Amino acid sequence: MREPALQDPHPWTPPELHRIDRLVLEAAALEAAHRDSFLARQAASEKRLVEEVQRRLTAAQNLPENFLASPASLFIGDLTLEGAPGESLPFNNPPDLNFPGSSGEARYALKERLGSGGMASVYRAFDRQLDRHVALKLFRAGDASIPIRLLTEARAQARIRHDHVLEIYETGSFQGRPFITMRLVVGATLAEKATELSLEQKIRLLEQTARGLHAAHRQGLLHRDVKPSNILVETSPEGDLKAWVSDFGIATELQGARAASDLFGTPHYMAPERFAATPTTLDRRSDVFSFGVTLYQLLSGRLPFAGEDLVEIRRNLLHSPSPSLENTAPPIPADLRAIVLKCLAKNPQERYPTARAVALDLQRFLDGEIVEAHTASLAYRLTRFAQRHRSAVAVAGTLAVLLVLALMVAAGLGLRAVQAQAREEQRRAQAEELIRFMVLDLRQRLEPLGRLEVLDAVGQKALDYFAAVPEERLTETELGRRSTALYQIGEVYLQQGSLAKAVPPLLESLELSQRLADRAPHQTDRLFGLGQSHFWVGFAHWEAGNGSAARPHFEAYLDLSRRLVDAEPGNNGFLLELAYAESNLAALLERAGEIQAARRRYANVLGIMADLVTREPTNSEWKFELAAAHNSLGEALRALGELEAATQHFRQELGLRQELASLDPAHRPWEDFLGTSHQHLGTLLLYRGRWEEAREHLSAGFEIFTRLTAEDPTNAIWQYKEVWSRLRLGELLWAQEERDDALALWQLAADLTAPWVNQQPPQEGWQRTSGVVALHLSQGEEDPSPGLVKAIGKLRAHIRVFPDDRRARTWLGTALLRLAEETNPPELNEALLILESLAENSSDFHHLAPWARALLRAHRLERARPVLERLWAVGYRDRELEALSQEKGLPVPLSEQ
């Protein structure tokens, strides 16, 4: 083969280039006439450099007048104008690029062609200057966009220094054709090599590839064309194999990569989101998908998403499930299949978040460890299974689900533990990881389905596992982990409502962490662990409705949190714990009726959260908590009859919620809380007679919740909030004499409530709500009595299950009172009894108003007078009660509006 004479345009070292650049800049600042003398003054040793400077200055003499003359900002404006832009388009008609090199001799000698692609051919070449062989990629001429892409490619790849990313040496041009030189790899591409590799070799090479990709991602670069032919496999003289990621030919900086408009890549390997109609920002998970296709192909010998043409490939990528890898010969281990499937998830969120995570799992597989993808994909499939067969699962499915889970646990905790006995610590760490995953991740998936009971078996297995490890062989760190695992398991039982089961692991966790903390009382992580355990034990009691048993634990938790903050005042995490601890105790006090004490604690919480938000103004989680603190304090103030102060806090809460929701309009929980906030404020305004404002907020809440439930009808919490938004908005309309509309809202609320009422175990909120709905609806009946009887029945049944529910008792008292107003019977006495017990020592208008009404009905006018005066004084407004009061000659509120 004849060696083409390649001219080398810039044989400069980086310092030389820097010097040239500086000289060009300095010389060019001078009038043309003065440049020569300036250059002549430079040192003789820089002669070669000065020649290059001269060359560049000469080339620039032909600089078009309008080169960079019109601002780039106008090019956008030009779109609305007619006419062509200026001629300053260096890339449109590239000048002849073949200029003579300074050294005279061509630097590179081209040898044989190693391969060729659409845009370029790769040759082996000899670099005479550095006396080494390189790979030289020579681009085809004529594509106006090559230079810029060349720049991008080379810059991109040259920035990454990694064992498994192919090194870029230099760029240049030959006869108008740009080229890049890079490390010459002796070997073949993975595509060519695949058939001769063992399974282990393939996995090792791909693990290296994933690490190389991760290095690129960390530099902000996507590869965007991951496939076997872009992975080079080098064989060392010893026969070791090494993978090199090459050809970042279409690598684009992560920022600004747009899917729909930038379809490069080889279609078979492209992530589905790159075909999406709406432009989504691509991220590293698109490369993870392509990597998954590569992995799939290497393992099975075929493409997962094949197709005759782009249309078919696209359809398969977007819509066909990942084909099974289960019946291949030789068989592919289940863990490996799980890794492939996790890479190939259609939804980027379900893939590995980073290439490094894939590499880690591949490494774990090679070491015979537990593979994260396995548990995750099983959980995912379980969830999908449960979603598809909701009713079936409820009966027969439980068994199957439990079996699968038992298998998973057995695989995760049993078999692998045997394999990895030599690495016990690692095994334990992974066991804990697995448990954490089950407790947190799996729970999140199963919770919306109401399928928490499937976690039961998992928890039991995990406890068995810990029980089987002799305690004397555990280090203190491991004891700490065990304590954590125990309270997490307890937490699952709590979520399932099985209190009895939750308490033993929680107490064991508490005992363990107490022991650990006693051994090192000044170690903050021990105190922290102990605090968590106290909290969970307290929480278990709290959930059981046993406030007095919960109290010492909540107090201990608070005390420990204070000690943590004292130990490390700058630790925001501890400060947050303190806020939680104050808040928990406040909630407990509030439930016990000690509202004043609760209010002080809530004020503490507010102070801490405000402090934290000042420390980190951009932390939206803390803003969220700050909003919650305003809400709690507002509720306490409302109950104390300080309605104006309560309104102020609700307003501040709403402001924060609006801010959060606007930060991320797609984040549903924030929208949910925004709706709730509107709801709270609107309800309070409703009872203060501020109709217009109340209507505005109640409508906003109603609008948000109807939208959310339309989006996801399975979300019980949104359904519940929608029902209440209907109830409250209806109350407003009723008070405004828009009775038909109010009744329509209530009727729909009843329809929405019906399916949730008979759930087992009974849900506190829904039971009470169904009674309240019946009570509201009775108002529209000619004879309200049957409706009221129904409401009373429901509320009584509810109170039998939840005797501490003061709100339910308030509603029951109200319902009895209404019935008494209709029929004048013994119900009035019972209503008086219930309402008096609630109103005693209470400043909450929810208690005082029905009590006043009952007193008026019972003609106990002198008893009613102070209650009414109290209500009017705090700003409570209720048209029916005002009318009744006036009828009896008792005071009415001063009209302030």
Next chain:
Amino acid sequence: MTGTPPEHTRELTQLLRAWRGGSQEAEAELWPILYRELKGLARAVLRGRRHSAGPQTTTLVHEACLRLMGSEVDWNDRRHFFAVAARAMRFVLVDEARHRLAQKRGAEQGAGELAEEVIDPATLRSPEVLAVHQALDRLGEINPRHVKMVELRYFAGLSLEETADVLEVSRPTVVRDWRAARVWLHGQLQPTAPL
């Protein structure tokens, strides 16, 4: 929940002064405000919904200044505004250029010969914008003042006088530096320019 315009302006003015005083936080806060405003304006122009807030508005940066700072803005604050906005404008334009090139390539991929039709003037200029953007990083290693100047002149579209004003140098200095930067960039923008 937005503040009244004077408050907004006052806040911006304070940020600009803090930035001038060397506050990193101020720059971090200023940047998104200016970037979003400029991006929004650019998008509006692209959609043909361009409304000039004043009679003599010439560029998006001027427009943004008028909208955010009002017409009574102190000349010192205005200079600071331009200094920060020029960088933001650079990124707005680079973004837009990338987007356009991507669209063009996408179209080429989809339907070979149709490619001609989608090439509009802005698309033609996109490689230039990107190349200048990339070359500036390198220029910054030699003389950051030149970078600022190219940002002000080329990306923000300020006049020689305004540029001199913002950089606090004389007009002849700007003329000289601008000439040097153009020559230097010309050397860089040749397709085979060293990287």
